[in-house]
Amino acid sequence: MRRCWRWMDALPAQPGPGAGSRGLVPDHGRHLGYRRRVPSVLGILADCAYSSARRHSLIGLRGSCRSPWCGGGASNEEVNMAHFSVLPPEINSLRMYLGAGSAPMLQAAAAWDGLAAELGTAASSFSSVTTGLTGQAWQGPASAAMAAAAAPYAGFLTTASAQAQLAAGQAKAVASVFEAAKAAIVPPAAVAANREAFLALIRSNWLGLNAPWIAAVESLYEEYWAADVAAMTGYHAGASQAAAQLPLPAGLQQFLNTLPNLGIGNQGNANLGGGNIGNNNIGSGNRGSDNFGAGNVGTGNIGFGNQGPIDVNLLATPGQNNVGLGNIGNNNMGFGNTGDANTGGGNTGNGNIGGGNTGNNNFGFGNTGNNNIGIGLTGNNQMGINLAGLLNSGSGNIGIGNSGTNNIGLFNSGSGNIGVFNTGANTLVPGDLNNLGVGNSGNANIGFGNAGVLNTGFGNASILNTGLGNAGELNTGFGNAGFVNTGFDNSGNVNTGNGNSGNINTGSWNAGNVNTGFGIITDSGLTNSGFGNTGTDVSGFFNTPTGPLAVDVSGFFNTASGGTVINGQTSGIGNIGVPGTLFGSVRSGLNTGLFNMGTAISGLFNLRQLLG
Structure with a gap:
């Protein structure tokens, strides 16, 4: 454009019809300022033809727009992003007429x-x-x-x-x-006709004779510009x-947060399944929010029996974002891991990748220490495969890739483990058998992927569970997130049945407390539920804890007696609680499973006692 302004320099010093009318077109009226410099006719024609051709290119017929009024050398992409108020009528008009319309x-x-x-x-x-x-x-x-x-x-x-x-x-x-x-x-055809007329007048403007008509055409062009911007402004305001x-x-949002549950026995909002406590859980027996699976305690867990660390009261604390089976901690992926951000099975510590590692940031199998890469290494910052002693390190190990002491199997670390990828040591009864199975971490677990203490089964976390995917304590069954439950998917406590989120219920899908039946949401006000029970806080059938404090029994035909302080806290079928070596005469019970006798026993038919 600036080159084309020169043609007006040859005009007399008198105001023209468009003088000062800059309006919506930045510097567009500068061609009416007079510098009294007489250019050559050929220069005028060349410059004006160049500017006009560049101006015509805005409608997409030629090249990219580089003229100053198009943004000082803007590309087509920049023009497309520009606001309609600074775009010329060639673009605004064409955009309104292109496309599918309304x-x-x-x-x-x-x-x-x-x-x-x-x-x-x-x-x-x-x-x-x-x-x-x-x-x-x-x-x-x-x-x-x-x-x-x-x-x-x-x-x-x-x-x-x-x-x-x-x-x-x-x-x-x-x-x-x-x-x-x-x-x-303004129709695009009218804009194009205006520009063609302008170009024709420029080409034939010998000695400046066409100046009045050129000014009139440019004035009309500015009116087109203003009309287009006004139309687009109204369109923008109406659409907005x-x-x-x-x-x-x-x-x-409030409605979504308070959606009722789809299922029975849930407590909270927007749960899909049964027996969940919390919000947005999919599955059964979860305690917390946004869990997928069964028996998880915490937030964002996917799988079964995942939870956080066990607190001083031997209760499960919430874990977060675990994926897998029986993990204790946060952000673990796999099975039976204890700690945070482990990937694999049976790791104890943080940031381990592999199986059976004890420590932090190990990569491999059966390593003990920190930052090791390999198999069966003991120490820190080691790399390789321990070939000494048939790939075992430590002492008393039998198998391949074990580290620690007295392990039997493959890639175990810790002490007294038998199987594959087990970690930990028996701190309850030092020197006794610790974990038996695959991918267990913690103390004295038997099975697959258990984390915690004295669990028997698959993917159990916490303490003394028998079954699969239990994240609570002292449960017998599948996917229980509470404690002392017998059955499946209970997130409450001391229930006998399935999918109960309340406490001390006998039946299924009860959200209330101490009920006998199905789908009850109110509290009965009774002490026990079920039939033929004695003691306090007892559910099920014919359970008889006796003694100074006889409490917390679920299941069928369980007894507990002889403890000087507490008798009970038992789930399962046919268990007999009598004082044992672990707690002496203080407690009797703490049994889960089927037909065990003693105190603090999980599993079946006292097999744990025989293995110990």
């Missing part, structure tokens, strides 16, 4: 109308069905619970229908605004106003 928005409005009608019909039908069930064929507590759970969904469907109807109306409004803007915008009337539905 048809897609009208189609979207029709779709929103259809969705609104479907949602309204669904809400009406849903409410009608639930009302008919609760008012006629289905009565009782379960019916009331279903109606209470269904009511928010019906309300949500009604709200969503209204929101869809509003979206349809606003889509129609945007389409109307677009059509109004398109009607007000329509969009502003579509906020997130009031209360939707």
